[in-house]
Amino acid sequence: MKKRLNFALIGAGRIGKVHAETIAFRIPETALTAVCDIDAGAADAIARRCGIPRAAAGTAEIFADPAIDAVMICSSTNTHANLIIEAAQAGKHIFCEKPIDHSLEKIDRALEAVHKAGVKLQIGFNRRFDPNFVRVRRSIATGEIGTPHLLHIVSRDPGPPPLAYIKVSGGMFLDMTIHDFDMARFLVGSEVTEVYAAAGVRVNPDIGKAGDVDTAVIVLRFANGVIGTIDNCRQAPYGYDQRVEVLGSLGAIATENCYPNRAVISTAESVRRDLPLNFFMERYAESFANELQAFVEAIVHDRQTPVTGLDGRIPVVMALAARKSHEEGRPVMLDEIAAEEARLETITP
Numbered sequence: 001m002k003k004r005l006n007f008a009l010i011g012a013g014r015i016g017k018v019h020a021e022t023i024a025f026r027i028p029e030t031a032l033t034a035v036c037d038i039d040a041g042a043a044d045a046i047a048r049r050c051g052i053p054r055a056a057a058g059t060a061e062i063f064a065d066p067a068i069d070a071v072m073i074c075s076s077t078n079t080h081a082n083l084i085i086e087a088a089q090a091g092k093h094i095f096c097e098k099p100i101d102h103s104l105e106k107i108d109r110a111l112e113a114v115h116k117a118g119v120k121l122q123i124g125f126n127r128r129f130d131p132n133f134v135r136v137r138r139s140i141a142t143g144e145i146g147t148p149h150l151l152h153i154v155s156r157d158p159g160p161p162p163l164a165y166i167k168v169s170g171g172m173f174l175d176m177t178i179h180d181f182d183m184a185r186f187l188v189g190s191e192v193t194e195v196y197a198a199a200g201v202r203v204n205p206d207i208g209k210a211g212d213v214d215t216a217v218i219v220l221r222f223a224n225g226v227i228g229t230i231d232n233c234r235q236a237p238y239g240y241d242q243r244v245e246v247l248g249s250l251g252a253i254a255t256e257n258c259y260p261n262r263a264v265i266s267t268a269e270s271v272r273r274d275l276p277l278n279f280f281m282e283r284y285a286e287s288f289a290n291e292l293q294a295f296v297e298a299i300v301h302d303r304q305t306p307v308t309g310l311d312g313r314i315p316v317v318m319a320l321a322a323r324k325s326h327e328e329g330r331p332v333m334l335d336e337i338a339a340e341e342a343r344l345e346t347i348t349p
């Protein structure tokens with residue numbers, strides 16, 4: 001076993017920068033030896049900031065380099081599936097941001113390539129590594145709150161992304177709720193069988209004109225009988241709102257938002273505190289570091305990654321079911337999505 005794992009970063013945007021900093025500064029068993037972005041300026045900026053020795057001209061250069069053990073795919077979603085295939089064929093371990101793709105057929109091709117190559121693949125569902133949600137999972141897994149009955153996930157962004165982003169995002173269910181779909185099955189430890197999405201445009205009519213929704217409640221039915229809700233909005237004026245509550249036969253467990261400080265300001269008018277941490281980079285900083293540490297350990301100890309390709313695929317099925325439910329105004333069984341994909345595959349050349 002080599003002493004250090006050499007990583008390369010593909011995609012030097014918002015999330016690429018977060019992961020580059022983790023690999024470069026927080027995980028001593030790793031070195032970040034190359035970065036690549038179609039925007040050379042973005043790659044150069046991260047290379048300078050994180051002391052990365054090489055900004056590669058293209059991904060081919062990264063895949064051809066035998067000294068690189070693993071790649072982090074942090075480019076736009078539409079590039080993930082092909083990059084996974086190329087990385088797997090080059091024998092690189094792969095950390096890939098969510099979602100793998102919006103098409104199950106493309107996801108399956110990517111997962112097949114990973115399987116054939118025998119490399120590790122971990123999908124970037126970082127919230128599983130947030131210490132609050134880890135504690136919720138533990139209370140369910142150990143029976144601390146008894147048999148779980150109800151799950152509530154509140155997941156509201158501080159503000160909507162730019163319209164240009166929304167137009168290529170695949171829609172709110174595939175872009176934003178996908179994290180909550182993963183969280184739901186991770187926390188409950190059972191698969192969702194049916195979803196019903198009541199969704200609308202409440203924040204910005206332009207989001208509706210772009211064909212998307214910005215506000216939704218999604219009801220989930222799990223195979224083990226648990227009933228869940230996900231409450232999403234693209235805008236919460238008080239900041240990033242990320243909470244979970246589970247009710248079980250012996251009690252409940254709930255998590256609060258994370259704050260930059262614990263100060264409470266009391267005056268004659270009110271008792272108040274500062275707003276929660278504003279967005280995912282701050283709120284989930286620890287989880288981003290923890291997920292990469294877990295990926296590194298999976299490689300070093302040759303064990304399964306904690307968020308597999310299948311874990312990446314299932315929330316996409318849930319998101320497609322939610323979209324169908326919204327479009328058709330009815331609950332949708334997840335099985336219907338698999339059946340529809342199979343039908344589409346037979347009629348698509």
Ligand SMILES: NC(=O)c1ccc[n+]([C@@H]2O[C@H](COP(=O)([O-])OP(=O)(O)OC[C@H]3O[C@@H](n4cnc5c(N)ncnc54)[C@H](O)[C@@H]3O)[C@@H](O)[C@H]2O)c1
Binds near residue numbers: 038077099124
């Ligand atoms: N886990 C999370 O919480 C989280 C948060 C944000 C984004 N994401 C995911 O990460 C991905 C990137 O999102 P972002 O917000 O960082 O986007 P971004 O637009 O800030 O960055 C994407 C970068 O990829 C580059 N790029 C595009 N195609 C490329 C290619 N073929 N080769 C190399 N570079 C390429 C772009 O030039 C850009 O610099 C998306 O799939 C998104 O869903 C996950």
